[in-house]
Amino acid sequence: MLKRFKVKVTGIVQGVGFRPFVFRLASELGLSGYVMNASGSVEIEIEGEEQKLHFFVERLRREAPPLSKIASVEVYEVEPLFENSFRIVCSETASQPRPVIPPDVALCPDCLRELNDPKDRRFLYPFINCTNCGPRFTIIFRLPYDRPNTTMARFKMCELCEYEYHNPKDRRFHAQPNACPACGPRVWLSDEQGKVICSETEKAVRLAGELLAKGYIIAIKGLGGFHIACDARNQESVKKLRMRKCRPAKPFAIMCRDENELTKVVEVEEWEMNLLRSPQSPIVLLPHKEGSGIAPNVAPNNLYQGVMLPYTPLHVVLMRYSPSVLVMTSGNISDEPICFRNEEAIKRLSGIVDFFLFHDRDIHIPCDDSVVRPMAGEAVVIRRSRGYVPTSFELPRHLPAPALAVGADLKNTFCIAQDNWAVLSQHIGDVENFETCEYMRHAINHLCNLLGVEPAVSICDMHPRYHTTQLAKEYCEISFPVQHHYAHVLSCMVEHGVYEPVIGVAFDGTGYGIDGTIWGGEILLCELNGFKRLGHLKQMPLAGGEAAIRKPIRLAFAYAWEMLGERVFTLGGLESLVERLSSDERRIIPLQVARRLNSPMNTSMGRLFDAVSALLGICDVSTYEGQAAVELEMAATPAWDIDVKPLRFNMYWEKGSIVLDHRPTLLHLIELLSCGEDRRQLAARFHVTVIEMIVNACQELRSLTGVNKVALTGGVFQNKLLLEGSIDKLEQLGFDVLWHHQVPPNDGGIALGQMAALALADAKLLTRAIISKTFQTSPASRVKSA
Ligand SMILES: [Zn+2]
Ligand SMILES: [Zn+2]
Ligand SMILES: [Zn+2]
Missing domain, CATH: 3.30.420.40 (ATPase, nucleotide binding domain)
Known part of the structure; x- marks a missing residue:
């Protein structure tokens, strides 16, 4: 008997090749209907024999594309429409409860193969990408994730690209940043004043590689911002970079040409290599190998190196010509945010670098590299940014109102949440100067816009002199302080979904205590409605x-x-x-x-x-x-x-x-x-x-x-x-x-903990406070130390 099902799929299902997958599956089973991106979910209607419809739903869960992550599948029966084909419907902007923005994805093996294939039309093209890889979060203006809503909007696809984009059988079907040398972004090389030296993409990249080999320092525009690069085996170059960047000792991250090169530099186990080549491609801290030739001033007084593999096609092409290991440090001046616009990079970095390798695919919102340290046999995220952001976390309870948690002043991230989901932002940095405060405001506004959330409540640290505390008040009239170490413990509980009482051992540098002194060596009994300082x-x-x-x-x-x-x-x-x-x-x-x-x-x-x-x-x-x-x-x-x-x-x-x-x-x-x-x-x-x-x-x-x-x-x-x-x-x-895996143990996790405190606080009290706007005490400070 002919039936029609409406299927709603939530989770990471946009920008990951989900619609093409649904299209192929429905076509294969001979079902009619449509699939479309709704805001934050994928909506499907399928029509056909009932048995086949059930089979479709089963395979939908089982065979979903590798980058997708299904949170829920809801199925309702609706009236059949007697359609005879299956189609992909253009996105609708209708607002839905849980918008999901895909994170940026490292170059996939298929694209890498094409990139290195002289017979392929994208041979050595630095912006090759497909449905399974490429920029996402950093190029999106607004949802839904479709090309006109990204910084790729100004590149008109050529006929061949257009054909791939519209062909459901092609692996670039609906790949929003799809591009080729004929129609896509290009690269050029400039001197330290920004004057163009070479404007041909392929030559410019090769020249940059050769200049790096000669010991020069080059700013390279990447996926989420600029890197500053130099030869990691050239001690003089590294020394010069340290002096110019006013960074005497903090270790620099390095990028190795390929896996083989990486194994010469650090001790790496198979699971750690998998982490390095994962879609997130973070920087991984691994034990340094003797005799690697890496200049000792890359990571002075340290037994570890922060290493990564080339995660964009531009890096892969560059490293064909450059030294096999490059220092790749964030393109910023000491504590300022990372540069991501071309003009701004010239202004701020010209005293540091000798050359710039620019491109014209704009970065709409910057996102630093993520950093992971393998500990206790698992990956512990130390800096959660590119590749991980903005995937969401689940809160223990529904929030009484949409909220913004501003985190702490150091290693800042913020958090935006509604209902029972929370999105932790990319790494903002130390909110101590004007530039970082401005950057934080910009990032908050952008993420609120993307998620369609208007925070009615803000949560901040109890520290009265934190810049973020002021910022929280600026955003919302109602602002609750949450004790710093309680937020640390909650951030760990949220990621494990554990909400029974725990003994929280919160050890850090500085956090404002409820007695006005500086805390930082705390043992807290944490319960759902607060904490007791028991040690x-x-x-x-x-x-x-x-x-x-x-x-x-x-x-x-x-x-x-x-x-x-x-x-x-x-x-x-x-x-x-x-x-x-x-x-x-x-x-x-x-x-x-x-x-x-x-x-x-x-x-x-x-x-x-x-x-x-x-x-x-x-x-x-x-x-x-x-x-x-x-x-x-x-x-x-x-x-x-x-x-x-x-x-x-x-x-x-x-x-x-x-x-x-x-x-x-x-x-x-x-x-x-x-x-x-x-x-x-x-x-x-x-x-x-x-x-x-x-x-x-x-x-x-x-x-x-x-x-x-x-x-x-x-x-x-x-x-x-x-x-x-x-x-x-x-x-x-x-x-x-x-202990921590996905949420940083440091202050980069505070904002999520603050949000959890709001979710756990007495809902009635909060609702009343929000209505009357008179609530003064913090939910955490109501619980006195034992
Ligand atoms: Zn790809
Ligand atoms: Zn093209
Ligand atoms: Zn802390």
């Missing part, structure tokens, strides 16, 4: 505030003074530390500590890592965020053994919280330093001590609360030794341990 690191004075963060040596000295007073000048083990300070510092820091002048009290675990790094003479001055802690981890790595003896520490209860007292640890370190113990060994023992603190505190809290789930979160858990050691020890004791 923290011993409070210590942050002498000199910001200065102590930039100069860990000041911090180490201040902590020593806090414990020892005048004895710091006579005690063995501290001589070298005292010597490395200026006479001013030796005089002023004790005053700051004794009188608590510009010395906010803090419980930060990140700062403790900094202090220990300086105490051991590993890193006195941080030129990038986290440097002292990273170098401490690197020092500990060769001596690493989870069974080395921990240093002394103390743990006691005070005012309803466990205090992890690290003063005995620091004294123990000083004592062992005076005995001339090996610093690497001490670095390893310090790591084990922190693991021991975590394990002891969790055991004590489990016996008190009965909670067996532990979530490890915060920037400190980007440390591989600490994360893996903690997981191992906790699991041995029967704990159920959660």
Whole structure:
């Protein structure tokens, strides 16, 4: 009997070849009807024998294209229309509940093959793409995802491209950025002033490759912004780049010509290689191989290299002519956002680079490379951006209103949500200067437009002086603060979909506490409606505030003074530390500590890592965020053994919280330093001590609360030794341990956690607040510490 079904498919189903797939499937089964992109879903009507209709739905789920991800399939029966063909209907702009924007996709194997085939009409064409690969998020103005709504709109397809685009049997059927040398974007090379040197695509790319081989520094326009590139084996070029970019020590990412070249540079396992060649193609942090020839100043004092494979056709073609490994760092000036427009790049980067490799496919919204660190046998996303954004997360409950969460000021991302879905933005950076604030506003407006969301509520950090806190108020009259570390723990819970009580271990650099002091070494019992602070690191004075963060040596000295007073000048083990300070510092820091002048009290675990790094003479001055802690981890790595003896520490209860007292640890370190113990060994023992603190505190809290789930979160858990050691020890004791995979453990995950706090907050209270606009207290601060 003839029947007609209406099928609604949600998930990642646009821009991934879904409609052509449906078309082929329906044609194969001899069904009539249509398929079309609705906003955020694909709508299908099929007509035919009932059995075949069921078979269609079954195969739809089973054989969906590789890049698609079906969230739901709804089937209704409707009146048959007695059609005799199947067609693809043009997109409708009707608003639907969950818009889905496809992320950018790395070059696929089929296109790579054509790119390298001299007989193919797209041989060496830097903008080859198909239904399964190419730019998406970065070129879309508005939904639905169709060519006129992208920056490809101004390129009129030639006859051949047009034919592919309209042919359901072609693998470029409805590939929106489809292009070829005859009709598509082109490349040119300019000097540092922006004057064109070579305007022929193929020659320009070859010339750029040759100039890189000669040691020049070139800005290269990529998928989500500009990179700055130079030969990674040329120490002089790298040195010049560091000087011009004012970036003395922060490691640069590198790109290797192919998999073979990559295996010469880093130790890589098969699953890690799969990550590198995945559609997301992130930068992956892997152990550096001896004898790779990579200049030591690419990643100074680091045992790892951030590596990636060429993920756009332009990179592939360039690397035919360039050195086989290139430094590929974000095209920006120190803390400013990444450049993505041609004119802007000339203005901002001309003092840094010698040449520009431009193209005329505009980037509508920038998106940095994503960074992944393999830890505990899994991929942990450290920076979630290109390739991952803007896929959405599911919230624990429906929101009372559309919302914007602005995240934190450092490593910022923001989050936009409605109903029970949330989209975490691309990496914005440190929201500390005018440029980044402007960039953030632009990115918020763009994503709100794309998603069709008008936030009625905003959520921000509790820190009163964060720029993002101001921004949140600017966007919505009603703005709720959420405590920083609670947001960290929630971000980890959201990605695992776990909403039963957990013991959250949130260790990071700085977060504003509900008591107005600086937190950062927190153990929180997190429940659906709030948290209790059940443990923290011993409070210590942050002498000199910001200065102590930039100069860990000041911090180490201040902590020593806090414990020892005048004895710091006579005690063995501290001589070298005292010597490395200026006479001013030796005089002023004790005053700051004794009188608590510009010395906010803090419980930060990140700062403790900094202090220990300086105490051991590993890193006195941080030129990038986290440097002292990273170098401490690197020092500990060769001596690493989870069974080395921990240093002394103390743990006691005070005012309803466990205090992890690290003063005995620091004294123990000083004592062992005076005995001339090996610093690497001490670095390893310090790591084990922190693991021991975590394990002891969790055991004590489990016996008190009965909670067996532990979530490890915060920037400190980007440390591989600490994360893996903690997981191992906790699991041995029967704990159920959660850690980050898809959401960064650092502040890049805060916005999602803030959004979850809103979703979990008392809905009635919030609704009333939104209606009356009078709600003042934060949902999190209503829960007092125990
Ligand atoms: Zn492709
Ligand atoms: Zn063409
Ligand atoms: Zn944090």
